[in-house]
Amino acid sequence: MPSDAPDDSSKAESERAAGREGEADAYGALGLVISGVLVWGGVGFLVAERLDNRLFVMLGLLLGMGAGLYLVWFRYGRQRDQ
Numbered sequence: 001m002p003s004d005a006p007d008d009s010s011k012a013e014s015e016r017a018a019g020r021e022g023e024a025d026a027y028g029a030l031g032l033v034i035s036g037v038l039v040w041g042g043v044g045f046l047v048a049e050r051l052d053n054r055l056f057v058m059l060g061l062l063l064g065m066g067a068g069l070y071l072v073w074f075r076y077g078r079q080r081d082q
Helices: 004-051 055-077
Strands: none
């Protein structure tokens, strides 16, 4: 039975590595969405201040959310070629 021990430990290690990779992907996706909202919301805020119209803040936030979700789909949602 000693030959099974390395196999089990390598399998457990690969499962832990896959779990860490999934966790990193989740934080990466969250970072993309938050950064999109912050960047485009900031652009919308600057345009709104310049034009004295608060509508651009909402448009910037919506554009940032949409862009962030698109980037999440583009990076993590498509089928990966293996």
